[in-house]
Amino acid sequence: xxxxxxxxxxDINGDIGAARVGAITTPVNLMLTPEARVGDFVMVxxxxxxxxxxxxxxxxxxxxxxxxxxxxxxxDEMCARLNETAKGLAPVNLMEVCGTHTVAIARSGxxxxxxxxxxxxxxxxxxxxxxPVGEIDMxxxxxxSRRARVVSFGDMLRVPGSTLNLEAxxxxxxxxxxxYSPGQALAMAGREEEEIVFLAVGFETTAPIIAAAxxxxxxxxxxxxxVLVSHRLIPPALDALLSDPNALLDGLICPGHVSxxxxxQAYDGxxxxxxxxxxxxxxxxxxxxESIVMLLEMIRAGQAGVANQYSRSVRREGSQPARQAIEEVxxxxxxxxxxxxxxxxxxxxxxxxxxxxDAAVKYELQARRVPEPKGCRCGDILSGRSAPADxxxxxxxxxxxxxxxxxxxxxxxxxxxxxxxxxxxx
Amino acid sequence: xxxxxxxxxxxxxxxxxHGSGGRLAAEFIQRRLAPxxxxxxxxxxxxxxxxxxxxxxxxTDSFVVDPLFFPGGDIGRLAVFGTVNDLAVQGAKPSWLSLxxxxxxxxxxxxxxxxxxxxxxxxxxxxxxVVTGDTKVxxxxxxxxxxxxxxxxxxxxxxADLSAARITAGDAIIVSGPIGAHEVAVLSQxxxxxxxxxxxxxxxxxxxxxxxxxxLKDAVRWMRDPTRGGLATVLNEMAxxxxxxxxxxxxxxxxxxxxxxAADILGLDPLYLACEGRFVAVVAGPRAEEALRRLKxxxxxxxxxxxxxxxxxxxxxxxxxxxxxxxxRRILRYLAADQQPRIC
Numbered sequence: 001x002x003x004x005x006x007x008x009x010x011d012i013n014g015d016i017g018a019a020r021v022g023a024i025t026t027p028v029n030l031m032l033t034p035e036a037r038v039g040d041f042v043m044v045x046x047x048x049x050x051x052x053x054x055x056x057x058x059x060x061x062x063x064x065x066x067x068x069x070x071x072x073x074x075x076d077e078m079c080a081r082l083n084e085t086a087k088g089l090a091p092v093n094l095m096e097v098c099g100t101h102t103v104a105i106a107r108s109g110x111x112x113x114x115x116x117x118x119x120x121x122x123x124x125x126x127x128x129x130x131x132p133v134g135e136i137d138m139x140x141x142x143x144x145s146r147r148a149r150v151v152s153f154g155d156m157l158r159v160p161g162s163t164l165n166l167e168a169x170x171x172x173x174x175x176x177x178x179x180y181s182p183g184q185a186l187a188m189a190g191r192e193e194e195e196i197v198f199l200a201v202g203f204e205t206t207a208p209i210i211a212a213a214x215x216x217x218x219x220x221x222x223x224x225x226x227v228l229v230s231h232r233l234i235p236p237a238l239d240a241l242l243s244d245p246n247a248l249l250d251g252l253i254c255p256g257h258v259s260x261x262x263x264x265q266a267y268d269g270x271x272x273x274x275x276x277x278x279x280x281x282x283x284x285x286x287x288x289x290e291s292i293v294m295l296l297e298m299i300r301a302g303q304a305g306v307a308n309q310y311s312r313s314v315r316r317e318g319s320q321p322a323r324q325a326i327e328e329v330x331x332x333x334x335x336x337x338x339x340x341x342x343x344x345x346x347x348x349x350x351x352x353x354x355x356x357x358d359a360a361v362k363y364e365l366q367a368r369r370v371p372e373p374k375g376c377r378c379g380d381i382l383s384g385r386s387a388p389a390d391x392x393x394x395x396x397x398x399x400x401x402x403x404x405x406x407x408x409x410x411x412x413x414x415x416x417x418x419x420x421x422x423x424x425x426x
Numbered sequence: 427x428x429x430x431x432x433x434x435x436x437x438x439x440x441x442x443x444h445g446s447g448g449r450l451a452a453e454f455i456q457r458r459l460a461p462x463x464x465x466x467x468x469x470x471x472x473x474x475x476x477x478x479x480x481x482x483x484x485x486t487d488s489f490v491v492d493p494l495f496f497p498g499g500d501i502g503r504l505a506v507f508g509t510v511n512d513l514a515v516q517g518a519k520p521s522w523l524s525l526x527x528x529x530x531x532x533x534x535x536x537x538x539x540x541x542x543x544x545x546x547x548x549x550x551x552x553x554x555x556v557v558t559g560d561t562k563v564x565x566x567x568x569x570x571x572x573x574x575x576x577x578x579x580x581x582x583x584x585x586a587d588l589s590a591a592r593i594t595a596g597d598a599i600i601v602s603g604p605i606g607a608h609e610v611a612v613l614s615q616x617x618x619x620x621x622x623x624x625x626x627x628x629x630x631x632x633x634x635x636x637x638x639x640x641x642l643k644d645a646v647r648w649m650r651d652p653t654r655g656g657l658a659t660v661l662n663e664m665a666x667x668x669x670x671x672x673x674x675x676x677x678x679x680x681x682x683x684x685x686x687x688a689a690d691i692l693g694l695d696p697l698y699l700a701c702e703g704r705f706v707a708v709v710a711g712p713r714a715e716e717a718l719r720r721l722k723x724x725x726x727x728x729x730x731x732x733x734x735x736x737x738x739x740x741x742x743x744x745x746x747x748x749x750x751x752x753x754x755r756r757i758l759r760y761l762a763a764d765q766q767p768r769i770c
Contacts, residue, residue, distance in 0.1 A: 002770050003693045022687035024621045044691065046769050068677050068751065075752050099770055107695075109754025127770060154693075154766025180617045180692060180767040202769055285752050400762030411693075412770050422757045 002205035002257040003100060004045040004283075006058045006313075009038050019044055029183055031212040032322045043260055043313050046153070047181025048209040051260050051319040057312035065284060078289035079113050085296040086115045093119050093248055094295055095384050097238065098255035099126030099412030100283060106421035108285040118292065121384040122414035124237050125255050127201040127230075128155045129382060129406040129413045130337045134367035135230045136161040139199045142228070142363055143174035148195035150228075151177045151185040156199055159409050162370045166199075182213040189217070189225035197359045199228045205257040207231045207348060208322035211329035214350065214357050226359040229348055232335055234258050235266050236346035241383055242274040249384060251295035253288065254280040256310040261326075263318030264308045275304040282310040329354055338372070338406050339379030378405035381414050388418040395419055440533040445563030455561065458539060462546035465522070465555030473557035475522055480584045483518035485509060486577035494541065494571055496615040498607070498625030502544030504702060505574035507630045508653070510552050514635040515649035515705050517588045518580030520552060525559040528573040531566040541572060552630040554578070583636060585643035590667030592647045597736040598714030599672065600707045602634055602721060603627065603729045604680040605657050606699030609765075610688045617767060619691075623684050629703030634727045638707060641720055645710040652704055655761040658697040658746070660706050662760045665744035672746045674734035674758065693768040698761045708736065 007019025007028060019028045019042060026044070030036050033049040041058040042049035065071050086092075096102055102122045105111060111120060124130055140161045143150040150166065157167045157178060170176040175194075179185055182198055189196040200210040210227060217225045234255060241247055254267055259280045267278040277298035281291035287309055294307040308314055326348070335347025350358045359365065372379065375393050380386035388394050388407065398404035400416050407413035411420075443450040460466055467473070489505045510520035525545060529538060549556050607627040614621035631651065639646050648668070652660040657679065665672050681696050689696045703726075709717045714732055721727035746758040 003690075003768070005687075005690050021691055023682070023684035024623050024687050026691060027620050071751060072753065106756070107750070108752040109750045109756045110752065112754045112756075113752070153769045155768040155770055157766060158763060178766045180619060184617065206769055410770070411768070416762075420759050420762070422759075 002045060002098070002203065002255065004043045004050065004205070004257045004260070006041045006053055007044045007049070009036055009040050009042060012036070012038055017049065019049070029181070029212065031216070032208055032319065032325060034321060043257065045205055045257060046209055047183050048212065050205065050208070050257070050322055051313060054312045061284070061312060064286070074286050075289065078286050078293070082289055082293050082296070083115050085293050085300065086118050089117055089296065089299065091117045091119065092250040092296070092299060093121055094251045094253060094292060095121045095123045095249050096253040097123035097125045097234065098258070099129070099410065100257070101253060101255070101281065101288060102126070102414055102417045103412045104283050104285065104288060106417040110285055110288060118296070121249070121387070122381070122417070123384055124241070124337065124340060124382040125203070125234065126407070126410050126412050127203060127206070127232060128159055128410035129378065130232060130339065131159065131201055131230050132336045132338050132367065133162050133370035136165070137370065138360065138365040138367055139228055140164050140166060140169050142197060142359070142365060143169045143176050144172065146174065147363060148197040148359070149175035149177060149188070150197050150199055151179055151188065152199035153201070154178045155410060156201060159406070160403065182210055186213055186216055186222065186225060189222045190220065193224065195224045197226050197228055199230065201230045203232055203234050203255070203258050204261045204326070207330065208261060208325040211325035214329050214354055215325070217357055218354060223356070226357045226362050227350070228359040228365070229350060231330070231348040232337065233332070233346050233348070235262070235270065236343050237337060237340060238267070238270055240340060240343045242270060242276060244383070247384065249276055250299060252276060252278045253291050253295070254278050256280060256282050256313060259310065259314045259318065261318050261322045263316050264306050264314055265316050266318070267306045271304045271306050277304050277307070279307040280310050280314050282313065339382035373404050376405035378407045381407050388415040391415070438535050440529045440531055440535060440538060440563055442531050442563050442565065445529070445561055451561070459542060459559065459561070462542060463556040463559070465557040466559065467557070473522065475557070475579060477579070477581050480582040483513050483516045483580045483582060484577070485512040486575065487512065488573060488575040490571065490573055491612065492571055493612070493615050494537065496626055497611045497622065499628030499702070500541060500544050501572060501574055502541040503548045503628050505576045506545055506548035506552060506554070507628060507702060509576040509578035510554055511631050511651045511703070511705070513578050513580035514630070514632040515651050516580070517586030517639045517646070517649070518582050519636055520554045520578055520580040520632050522579045523549060523554050523556045524577040525556050526575040527560070528562045528564060528569065530569040531563055533572065548630070552632055583639045586639045586646070587644040588646065588648055590648050590664065593664070593668035593670055593708050593736055593739060594647070595736055595738050596711040597647055597708045598711050598732050599661070599674070599734045599736070600709055600714065600717060600721070601657065601680065601731055601733050602631060602705045602707070602727060603703070604682045604685065605652065605701050605704060606685045606689065606696040607682060608702040609699040610685050613692065613767065614688065621684070621688050624688060627701050627703040629726060631703060631705045634721055634724055635705055637720060637724055638717055642709065642713055642717055645713040646717070647708040647710065649705050649707045652701050652706055654700050656698040656700055657706065658758050659761045661746045661758065664706070664708065665746050668736070668739055669741050669744050670736050671738040671741050671744065672734060673737050673749060674746060675749050676751045678731055678733045680729050680731045693770070694765045697758065698765055711735065
């Protein structure tokens with residue numbers, strides 16, 4: 001659900017730093033990591049440093065994956081451990097909650113190397129997939145009305161609204177721009193007279209950087225900048241999934257970057273209440289395999305706790321400044337999720353003192369409820385009840401180039417990943 | 427909107443009259459284009475070409491890119507290399523080009539001149555001659571940036587016999603260098619990401635492709651340059667055209683670390699990133715090592731790699747299979763839609 005890469009800070013100039021990511025250097029906004037110093041590793045997400053990482057652990061990981069041979073031997077070792085741990089267990093269903101895990105699993109072909117009694121199910125951790133059609137329609141309607149330039153991440157461009165997507169709106173003359181970071185949208189608003197509206201999707205990983213952007217806009221008194229907030233929160237969605245008596249989940253692979261912000265303690269209550277072990281995982285194939293081993297070990301021991309595989313980025317309490325930024329800027333409200341319905345306390349809205357940056361209020365936009373497309377089983381797929389191949393539209397009427405449902409739209413959607421990175425037969 | 431003030435004189439911008447066909451247009455061409463392209467000659471309504479030998483290849487392509495200038499290249503170089511590369515991967519030696527420019531009224535002339543100079547330099551570098559051309563100016567607001575079109579004619583290299591129908595089981599698949607740098611360089615510039623280390627791979631492949639075909643003749647079965655859609659898309663086009671099953675080894679695909687890092691930051695898959703100076707060649711298995719050796723010796727071919735092989739043909743379900751770094755195997759498909767920087 002949320003991309004992030006470790007970057008080593010080489011330079012700091014006020015709120016902006018230069019982070020080295022492998023062979024390149026890229027600017028990062030440091031508003032959410034005031035404690036960061038030159039030489040620290042930070043988790044970089046959409047142009048913002050989310051958290052100072054455990055430098056020694058990052059260096060060790062980079063070292064492990066440095067050479068092809070080392071990577072391979074590490075993975076083979078993990079597979080062997082996994083097979084050993086799974087031996088004799090009754091079949092288990094593990095859900096990878098996060099869409100970025102779904103893609104990593106599909107791209108590397110992990111499923112083909114799992115033992116027969118371990119199944120992976122894709123979860124709802126794809127913001128593009130769970131954003132209701134009505135909220136996409138709001139952005140499309142606003143763009144078409146030409147009252148503002150709509151700016152968002154590349155993920156949102158082709159998500160179908162009930163009639164058009166943002167790309168098609170642009171084809172009809174609407175102003176729509178793709179940015180890598182909300183910082184670019186702020187810069188546009190500072191540079192031009194025109195109204196800039198940022199369509200803010202994403203989970204707890206992205207919410208703090210939007211909060212930082214809103215705070216920056218408030219400090220600079222940027223009256224032509226506002227945000228259409230479609231953020232969602234992960235723990236309430238997991239609660240909704242696990243409380244379904246039909247859910248047959250034996251363990252959760254929890255999202256690494258959401259957890260970087262909210263901390264692994266966020267799953268503690270869920271694990272105990274529903275007796276489902278949780279493991280927070282990083283995004284290297286070896287990380288994912290190790291988290292599966294951790295889950296299998298807990299299942300074997302009859303424990304239901306939270307394991308933290310991704311300790312180089314995730315702490316018990318997460319990131320205090322990032323959580324504070326969310327808290328300061330947003331209220332928690334009920335939210336609609338595609339496929340999952342309304343979930344209590346699962347969405348964010350700008351607090352009254354930031355209401356002038358709320359595009360829905362500024363432009364009097366309201367989300368309408370739009371029924372799901374006929375035959376589409378994304379609801380079942382997002383909640384782990386069905387696999388993409390169970391849907392009759394999958395790969396026939398519903399393809400990445402002409403998606404019917406949300407799981408095919410996002411490149412990290414369960415259906416898109418299953419289609420694009422399908423296992424080769426024979 | 428760009429301000430007209432700022433000290434620029436009126437004639438420092440493109441105007442509608444530059445494309446009108448009148449005196450100003452004629453002067454414009456004489457002053458700004460003719461000196462750079464001796465092949466334009468008398469500037470009659472058509473160029474007369476005198477090809478020798480084994481037949482000719484003919485292609486055309488139009489070019490738009492935002493921004494016009496990016497690290498490692500610009501629209502002028504793209505417009506030349508895009509067309510000569512299409513000829514080269516068809517087994518032809520590029521010889522002649524046409525050049526059409528569509529410019530918006532108000533475009534600063536120094537931008538126009540820089541692009542045209544770049545076209546001339548790229549043509550010279552490749553040994554092709556621009557022999558005919560056209561300029562049109564459209565009203566302000568009708569276009570941002572520039573549109574370039576080039577058509578190219580090349581003479582077929584004797585012995586070349588390139589066709590997907592000749593692809594057969596056991597053939598090796600070669601890529602002429604690291605992939606994906608062009609698209610990352612353009613995105614980096616467009617989004618001010620400051621990945622200044624990454625230069626576009628924008629280059630002509632005519633020398634390398636010519637060396638390969640000239641030496642190995644019909645042992646080279648098929649070639650294509652992986653532009654939009656990247657390597658994965660070209661491999662799929664090949665599989666479909668040859669009804670083939672193709673196996674690719676992920677670890678063998680050359681990717682510069684900086685390009686991989688940038689792709690990770692932006693959420694892009696390097697296998698789908700556009701290149702503008704690479705080609706994929708299918709070569710008879712027994713000649714693959716020789717092809718590799720010859721290409722590696724040439725400038726620009728140092729990082730050529732054998733990335734896989736054709737395992738079967740005449741399949742009802744052509745397929746590209748990727749043996750992953752992880753020791754697993756998955757299907758590699760066509761690009762569904764252009765990649766954009768994403769958060770997830």
